[in-house]
Amino acid sequence: xxxxxxxxxxxxxxxxxxxxxxLRFPSISADPKYKDDVIKTADFVAQKLRDxxxxxxxxxxTAGYPIVYGEKIINPAKPTVxxxxxxxxxxxxxxxxxxxxxxxxxxxxxxxxxRGACDDKGQFYMHVKAFELMMQTHxxxxxxxxxxxxxxxxxxxxxxxxVQANKERLKADVVLISDTAMISMxxxxxxxxxxxxxxxxxxxxxxxxxxxxxxxxxxxxNPATILAKxxxxxxxxxxxxxxxxxxxxxxxxxxxxxxxxxSAPYDxxxxxxxxxxxxxxxxxxxxxxxxxxxxxxxxxxxxxxxxIGEGAKTVLPSKANAKISMRLVPNQSSxxxxxxxxxxxxxxxxxxxxxxxxxxxxxxxxxxxxxxxxYQAAQKAIAESFGKEPIPTRGGGxxxxxxxxxxxxxxxxxxxxxxxxxDNLHSPNEKYDIYNYYKGIxxxxxxxxxxxxxxx
Amino acid sequence: xxxxxxxxxxxxxxxxxxxxxxLRFPSISADPKYKDDVIKTADFVAQKLRDxxxxxxxxxxTAGYPIVYGEKIINPAKPTVxxxxxxxxxxxxxxxxxxxxxxxxxxxxxxxxxRGACDDKGQFYMHVKAFELMMQTHxxxxxxxxxxxxxxxxxxxxxxxxVQANKERLKADVVLISDTAMISMxxxxxxxxxxxxxxxxxxxxxxxxxxxxxxxxxxxxNPATILAKxxxxxxxxxxxxxxxxxxxxxxxxxxxxxxxxxSAPYDxxxxxxxxxxxxxxxxxxxxxxxxxxxxxxxxxxxxxxxxIGEGAKTVLPSKANAKISMRLVPNQSSxxxxxxxxxxxxxxxxxxxxxxxxxxxxxxxxxxxxxxxxYQAAQKAIAESFGKEPIPTRGGGxxxxxxxxxxxxxxxxxxxxxxxxxDNLHSPNEKYDIYNYYKGIxxxxxxxxxxxxxxx
Numbered sequence: 001x002x003x004x005x006x007x008x009x010x011x012x013x014x015x016x017x018x019x020x021x022x023l024r025f026p027s028i029s030a031d032p033k034y035k036d037d038v039i040k041t042a043d044f045v046a047q048k049l050r051d052x053x054x055x056x057x058x059x060x061x062t063a064g065y066p067i068v069y070g071e072k073i074i075n076p077a078k079p080t081v082x083x084x085x086x087x088x089x090x091x092x093x094x095x096x097x098x099x100x101x102x103x104x105x106x107x108x109x110x111x112x113x114x115r116g117a118c119d120d121k122g123q124f125y126m127h128v129k130a131f132e133l134m135m136q137t138h139x140x141x142x143x144x145x146x147x148x149x150x151x152x153x154x155x156x157x158x159x160x161x162x163v164q165a166n167k168e169r170l171k172a173d174v175v176l177i178s179d180t181a182m183i184s185m186x187x188x189x190x191x192x193x194x195x196x197x198x199x200x201x202x203x204x205x206x207x208x209x210x211x212x213x214x215x216x217x218x219x220x221x222n223p224a225t226i227l228a229k230x231x232x233x234x235x236x237x238x239x240x241x242x243x244x245x246x247x248x249x250x251x252x253x254x255x256x257x258x259x260x261x262x263s264a265p266y267d268x269x270x271x272x273x274x275x276x277x278x279x280x281x282x283x284x285x286x287x288x289x290x291x292x293x294x295x296x297x298x299x300x301x302x303x304x305x306x307x308i309g310e311g312a313k314t315v316l317p318s319k320a321n322a323k324i325s326m327r328l329v330p331n332q333s334s335x336x337x338x339x340x341x342x343x344x345x346x347x348x349x350x351x352x353x354x355x356x357x358x359x360x361x362x363x364x365x366x367x368x369x370x371x372x373x374x375y376q377a378a379q380k381a382i383a384e385s386f387g388k389e390p391i392p393t394r395g396g397g398x399x400x401x402x403x404x405x406x407x408x409x410x411x412x413x414x415x416x417x418x419x420x421x422x423d424n425l426h427s428p429n430e431k432y433d434i435y436n437y438y439k440g441i442x443x444x445x446x447x448x449x450x451x452x453x454x455x456x
Numbered sequence: 457x458x459x460x461x462x463x464x465x466x467x468x469x470x471x472x473x474x475x476x477x478x479l480r481f482p483s484i485s486a487d488p489k490y491k492d493d494v495i496k497t498a499d500f501v502a503q504k505l506r507d508x509x510x511x512x513x514x515x516x517x518t519a520g521y522p523i524v525y526g527e528k529i530i531n532p533a534k535p536t537v538x539x540x541x542x543x544x545x546x547x548x549x550x551x552x553x554x555x556x557x558x559x560x561x562x563x564x565x566x567x568x569x570x571r572g573a574c575d576d577k578g579q580f581y582m583h584v585k586a587f588e589l590m591m592q593t594h595x596x597x598x599x600x601x602x603x604x605x606x607x608x609x610x611x612x613x614x615x616x617x618x619v620q621a622n623k624e625r626l627k628a629d630v631v632l633i634s635d636t637a638m639i640s641m642x643x644x645x646x647x648x649x650x651x652x653x654x655x656x657x658x659x660x661x662x663x664x665x666x667x668x669x670x671x672x673x674x675x676x677x678n679p680a681t682i683l684a685k686x687x688x689x690x691x692x693x694x695x696x697x698x699x700x701x702x703x704x705x706x707x708x709x710x711x712x713x714x715x716x717x718x719s720a721p722y723d724x725x726x727x728x729x730x731x732x733x734x735x736x737x738x739x740x741x742x743x744x745x746x747x748x749x750x751x752x753x754x755x756x757x758x759x760x761x762x763x764i765g766e767g768a769k770t771v772l773p774s775k776a777n778a779k780i781s782m783r784l785v786p787n788q789s790s791x792x793x794x795x796x797x798x799x800x801x802x803x804x805x806x807x808x809x810x811x812x813x814x815x816x817x818x819x820x821x822x823x824x825x826x827x828x829x830x831y832q833a834a835q836k837a838i839a840e841s842f843g844k845e846p847i848p849t850r851g852g853g854x855x856x857x858x859x860x861x862x863x864x865x866x867x868x869x870x871x872x873x874x875x876x877x878x879d880n881l882h883s884p885n886e887k888y889d890i891y892n893y894y895k896g897i898x899x900x901x902x903x904x905x906x907x908x909x910x911x912x
Contacts, residue, residue: 030767091769094666154767181671195670199768208732210550212881214651214853215637217783218753219744221737224778225687225756232688235681276664279808281677288675297674300681301771302762307779311486311610312655312816313547314781314854315757315882322680323763325770327673352735360768397670398770425668426771 001384004445007133008438015129015441016112016434018048022087022121023105023114029065029088029154038150041087042066045148048125052132054146062158065150069169072135073143079455080143081448082172082411083131084401085124085179086152089116090426097428110434117432118423123178124148126418126437130444139445141452145172149401152179155199155361156400163408173455174374175405176447178440180395180417185435187265188386190378191395191415193293194402196328196365198338199301202345203321203356204230210306211316221352224305224320230348230355231322234298238284241298241326243344251331253294261289264391274422293394296337297327323360327396334362363400366413373454374414381446382416385439397425416447457840460901463589464894471585471897472890474504478543478577479561479570485521485544485610494606497543498522501604504581508588510602518614521606525625528587529599535911536599537904538628538867539587540857541580541635542608545572546882553884566890573888574879579634580604582874582893586900595901597908601628605857608635611655611817612856619864629911630830631861632903634896636851636873641891643721644842646834647851647871649749650858652784652821654794655757658801659777659812660686666762667772677808680761680776686804686811687778690754694740697754697782699800707787709750717745720847730878749850752793753783779816783852790818819856822869829910830870837902838872841895853881872903 008015027041028034042059045068049057054070065088073080092102092115100106102115112122127146134140147170149159163170183189206223207216236242253261266289272280282291291297305320307313326337342357349355369375370392382390395415402413418440424430464471483497484490498515501524505513510526521544529536548558548571556562558571568578583602590596603626605615619626636647662679663672692698709717722745728736738747747753761776763769782793798813805811825831826848838846851871858869874896880886 030769031765090771091763091765091767093763093765097665153769197670197770199770206733209553209880209885210883211731212853212883213753213755213757213781214653214748214783214851215877215881216731216748217755217852218747218751219736219738220731220733221735222755224759225691228684228687228756228759231681231684235685275667275672275676277662277676277808279677279806280675281806281808282675291674292670292672295674297669299669299673299678299770299772300684300762300776301669301769302764302773303680303684303776304760304764306756306758307547307549308758308760308777309487309547309549311547312779312781313486313609313757313882314653314655314755315546316755317758320756320759321764323768325669325768327670350735350737352733352737395670396673397668421671424665425671426769427666427668429665 003137004133004442007137008441019122019125019437020105022125023116024103026103027088027150028091029151030091038065038088042068042150045087048128049146052128053135060162062162064158067159067162068148069146071145072140074140078142079451080145080172081451082145082147082170082175083127084175084177085127085148086120086150087148088150088153089121090153094428099429111431112434113429113431115430117430118419119425119430120152120179122432122437123418123440126178126440127444129441133441134445134448140448142448145170155363157361159401160404163404167409170409172411175411175413177399177413177415178417179399180397180415181419181421182417183264183391183393184420187391188382188388189391189393190382191417192370192392193330193367193394194365195396195398196332196334197325197363197398198328198334198341199325199360199362200338200341201321201323201358201360203319205319205354206352207316207318210318213314213316216316220316222316223353224317226350226353227305227320227322230345231300233348239281240283241296243340245340246296246337249331249333250296250329258290260392261293261394262287264289264393292396294329296329296332299325301325327398328365330365330367332365334364338362363398364403366402366406368413368415372412374412374451377447377450377454378414378416380450381443384446385443459593460589460898463593464897475578475581475893476561478581479572480559482559483544483606484547485607486547494521494544498524498606501543502526504584505602508584509591516618518618520614523615523618524604525602527601528596530596534598535907536601536628537907538601538603538626538631539583540631540633541583541604542576542606543604544606544609545577546609550884555885567887568890569885569887571886573886574875575881575886576608576635578888578893579874579896582634582896583900585897589897590901590904596904598904601626611819613817615857616860619860623865626865628867631867631869633855633869633871634873635855636853636871637875637877638873639720639847639849640876643847644838644844645847645849646838647873648826648848649786649823649850650821651852651854652788652790653781653819653854654784654790654797655781655816655818656794656797657777657779657814657816659775661775661810662808663772663774666774669770669772672772676772678772679809680773682806682809683761683776683778686801687756689804695737696739697752699796701796702752702793705787705789706752706785714746716848717749717850718743720745720849748852750785752785752788755781757781783854784821786821786823788821790820794818819854820859822858822862824869824871828868830868830907833903833906833910834870834872836906837899840902841899
């Protein structure tokens with residue numbers, strides 16, 4: 001442990017500067033105009049893996065953005081850890097809400113502000129530096145494989161093919177991912193489940209052209225009004241989703257499971273104050289942690305139609321659109337829910353509009369086992385570096401790869417995240433505490449140590 | 457009449473070229489970045505009035521865009537006609553739907569395609585050319601005053617002050633406006649009423665920042681969803697507006713008035729085919745012409761919130777906005793309806809969001825008399841040039857100036873429009889038939905002739 005602390009102490013500044021350089025790449029996978037930057041980011045990651053001591057480093061082409069692979073096989077008899085992360089980031093808009101430019105990392109109050117600081121550059125890069133640390137101090141006790149992709153924020157469309165085509169190369173005993181959050185540094189936690197995702201875009205068309213709202217208003221359906229009515233109908237008065245069959249496959253938690261989730265520290269006044277809302281909203285009969293961790297949800301991620309510029313334009317728009325996504329819980333199927341949504345949304349379209357529904361992407365929900373050697377290794381690592389047992393929690397986010405790995409390679413995942421819910425993931429002013437970054441680099445080698453010991 | 461036809465024939469091309477030049481100015485009053493172009497347009501109009509023979513031409517400054525004034529007083533004892541028009545235009549977006557650039561007029565199939573071709577450059581410029589014709593042929597029988605403004609598309613905010621400050625200068629016996637449509641060239645019509653307008657922008661705020669829809673989704677209200685529910689609640693199952701008191705001041709038409717309106721030629725199949733819709737929508741119990749001409753309406757002119765770029769972003773937005781306008785009918789008050797909307801919209805906001813309502817502009821509804829000398833002069837002029845009596849109709853659009861003139865100067869208006877509902881006003885590919893342009897220039901001098909005769 002002291003050896004780990006010493007190495008970090010001696011390389012502190014360089015480890016931070018390298019992350020800042022990584023954060024300077026605008027690797028926005030959702031926006032084609034950043035294509036070159038995304039690819040440059042992959043090359044940068046590959047070089048850093050080589051520098052840290054990885055063998056067989058390769059920037060593997062896919063139909064989309066490349067996947068960076070690297071490995072260190074110290075002894076085939078030893079357990080193997082497959083580290084997954086992603087070097088792509090969410091779009092930064094709305095830009096005007098950033099206090100400093102999203103791709104010019106700025107350090108304030110010991111926090112790194114930049115798009116991707118926490119999700120996921122800051123977190124996967126801890127593994128690169130922890131690997132370097134174990135190599136330099138000759139303490140790497142397991143085989144290690146890295147697979148860092150560039151399409152996580154757009155649905156990891158090409159990862160499945162890659163995994164299927166590389167089953168031998170990716171063979172491992174556990175997948176280790178840092179792309180989630182802890183409750184707080186005072187309350188370290190380990191996520192034991194993730195929600196799935198179905199993401200669609202809908203288009204409602206009324207008249208075949210934008211119309212003068214005075215000449216035609218009142219005589220032809222306004223697609224923005226109709227879209228509003230359709231969206232409004234998707235939640236009932238208890239904020240339950242009204243799509244027929246939507247809840248059919250949801251596994252209801254036992255009272256013990258609910259108690260465990262609700263035992264996590266939670267201060268509603270603080271929660272509301274942080275979000276700046278007077279009242280919370282959600283499915284009737286569930287607590288906040290149950291709503292975000294164990295219940296499926298439907299959110300409008302974006303809506304647009306008609307004139308949205310400055311001033312007043314009296315137009316009756318031809319089209320209105322929305323991006324709508326659903327978070328899924330264990331036993332729900334992304335494909336099935338996507339189809340249920342599409343069928344329902346089309347079925348509720350009134351005869352005076354036309355509706356198009358386009359599925360953008362999806363991912364399956366997962367539950368990770370808490371009785372595995374790997375989970376115990378993570379527990380012991382965190383207990384040692386934080387001086388406190390981690391609390392098991394259910395995460396609300398989605399990491400499609402977890403279900404994919406289980407299905408394709410039969411490997412379970414450990415979600416050892418060091419972020420915080422307050423890190424503004426997907427929001428302006430995303431940040432990552434420098435403390436958490438070093439804490440992760442300190443904790444990860446302990447995971448390898450205990451995973452090796454417990455595997456004997 | 458022959459003299460009029462001859463003059464037009466001899467000056468056809470020049471009269472058209474001048475209009476095309478006027479249409480090349482992007483005089484978009486709603487968008488500050490076109491400020492210089494709007495002002496240049498005013499100067500162009502002033503010069504054309506001078507060229508046509510107007511005296512005391514002045515580009516009158518206002519708190520906003522200038523008002524162009526010009527006059528020809530042939531004899532104070534003669535009746536005086538005040539011509540109103542506007543040189544500003546609607547924003548052209550969505551640009552991608554234009555077949556040719558909005559400010560590069562293109563002639564196809566004897567139609568001029570350009571923003572403002574019909575609304576209102578093409579129509580007010582007919583008056584400038586008809587004035588030139590009467591000057592050149594020494595046939596101007598009345599005094600004439602021009603007042604061409606540059607803020608009609610943004611609510612004519614500064615026109616009121618100008619009118620109040622220039623009552624003497626604007627003294628006239630009738631206001632003549634060509635900013636409306638006829639049923640068709642085969643069915644010439646005269647509008648006898650216009651709807652008023654209340655235009656507002658609303659903002660619904662949920663959390664104080666955009667959130668990760670996985671981490672927070674299901675536990676905090678989504679402002680886009682809430683805005684959709686609020687908008688959805690503004691119309692009931694009969695498509696009536698649910699704002700308390702909204703219909704209180706509406707004067708219901710007599711059966712005779714309704715019959716007159718419904719006597720206008722109307723082919724529903726054609727109407728639907730032109731708009732590309734399978735079904736029409738509107739307030740239960742009323743015909744299409746009644747809905748657009750005699751009933752108040754509420755339209756969403758624009759809606760936006762969250763991520764509207766390419767691809768998928770799993771964000772729970774902080775804000776959602778909409779531009780909403782209501783068309784008002786005689787006896788409704790714009791200020792009162794604006795207040796009713798603001799109070800109602802605020803009152804239906806649930807406790808987990810904050811709502812802001814901002815009134816952008818408004819205008820009062822009007823009915824123009826059909827028993828006046830001026831109206832009869834317009835009837836006779838159209839009957840002579842079209843060989844058919846015009847059908848009285850109720851227009852759905854709004855021209856705030858009409859009510860303003862009545863209130864401030866006590867002058868009634870004649871709405872002698874030569875556009876068509878199919879001219880794509882406020883839409884991409886706005887057009888004006890060259891035939892209508894010349895037909896207007898031919899008809900207007902006849903109005904002056906009969907207005908003078910009937911005034912004796």
